[in-house]
Amino acid sequence: MPVEFESVVTVSAAKQIADTLRAAIMDGRLKVDERLPTEEELAQRFKVSRPTVREALKRLAAQHLIRSRRGPTGGNFVASPAPEDAALSLANATTLMVAVGDIQLDDMATARLELEGVCCRLAAATRTDAQLDAMRTELARQRDVSLTDEEFCASDVRFHRALVDAAGNSLLSFLMHAVVEALQPVSNMIIFRVRERQAIVGFHERILHALESRDAEAGVAALADLVDYTRDRTRAALDRRAERVG
Known part of the structure; x- marks a missing residue:
């Protein structure tokens, strides 16, 4: 079942999105190695632009919470704890x-x-x-x-x-x-x-x-x-x- 996210306000939207996704990872709603929705899908769910979503994903990557993979089966995945x-x-x-x-x-x-x-x-x-x-x-x-x-x-x-x-x-x-x-x-x-x-x-x-x-x-x-x-x-x-x- 897809994880449900609430919409966020535009002020500091990237941080709010990152915090929301981080909470989903920490409480287990998003599992290790699970693929995140695409940037476009996240933008639609959070009702923000794709650059805002991209900034949020960068924050999560900096915290080693997600990792990126290229190719047809690529995307952003929940990272295994390091x-x-x-x-x-x-x-x-x-x-x-x-x-x-x-x-x-x-x-x-x-x-x-x-x-x-x-x-x-x-x-x-x-x-x-x-x-x-x-x-x-x-x-x-x-x-x-x-x-x-x-x-x-x-x-x-x-x-x-x-x-x-x-x-x-x-x-x-x-x-x-x-x-x-x-x-x-x-x-x-x-x-x-x-x-x-x-x-x-x-x-x-x-x-x-x-x-x-x-x-x-x-x-x-x-x-x-x-x-x-x-x-x-x-x-x-x-x-x-x-x-x-x-």
């Missing part, structure tokens, strides 16, 4: 919120400790040898004194990504994407001049050894010490910046 795209969108939004001050760095540190602490407990029980090897590889890189600051920060992110993956929980992995992929690089950018690499390496060694021995509490304790160190170094970096500005 966790990577959704996680990237979440990370980008989080980075922006930190940049404009909507998320405070102290809140960021608290959220990281609580969420990654859960991951650490799960990882102590579920980690695989391959995941431990990934963490060991990054730890070996971090001990290389010739590593640039950018390379060290990238390795830092990969280490914690491996820890999160070792938890074996897809929802936590999705949520932690915002912390590991967005907030951690922001934090690294602030503190890289005032932190000691060997201190970071030391915390990472403790976390890895805890996971190797399946000692969840030791891993969480090491993580807490790392977050406290990062929080302290962040404050020091911001104080130094304020002194220069003042």
Whole structure:
């Protein structure tokens, strides 16, 4: 049975159409891989022009809710959820919120400790040898004194990504994407001049050894010490910046 849509007013019509279609997708009235009506059909149903419909479809495509396919059997189809795209969108939004001050760095540190602490407990029980090897590889890189600051920060992110993956929980992995992929690089950018690499390496060694021995509490304790160190170094970096500005 065709999905029924109500007509919309012309002001911000493209947004209203996109919102209406998005709601139909989210509540299951439009199924994954289902073909949407043509632009002409949608224009008639919503009583708007085809360019307005086209703009609405562009909005949905930008949100990764629909995909286009060319050819005789082509058209616009409801997209299958892509966790990577959704996680990237979440990370980008989080980075922006930190940049404009909507998320405070102290809140960021608290959220990281609580969420990654859960991951650490799960990882102590579920980690695989391959995941431990990934963490060991990054730890070996971090001990290389010739590593640039950018390379060290990238390795830092990969280490914690491996820890999160070792938890074996897809929802936590999705949520932690915002912390590991967005907030951690922001934090690294602030503190890289005032932190000691060997201190970071030391915390990472403790976390890895805890996971190797399946000692969840030791891993969480090491993580807490790392977050406290990062929080302290962040404050020091911001104080130094304020002194220069003042």
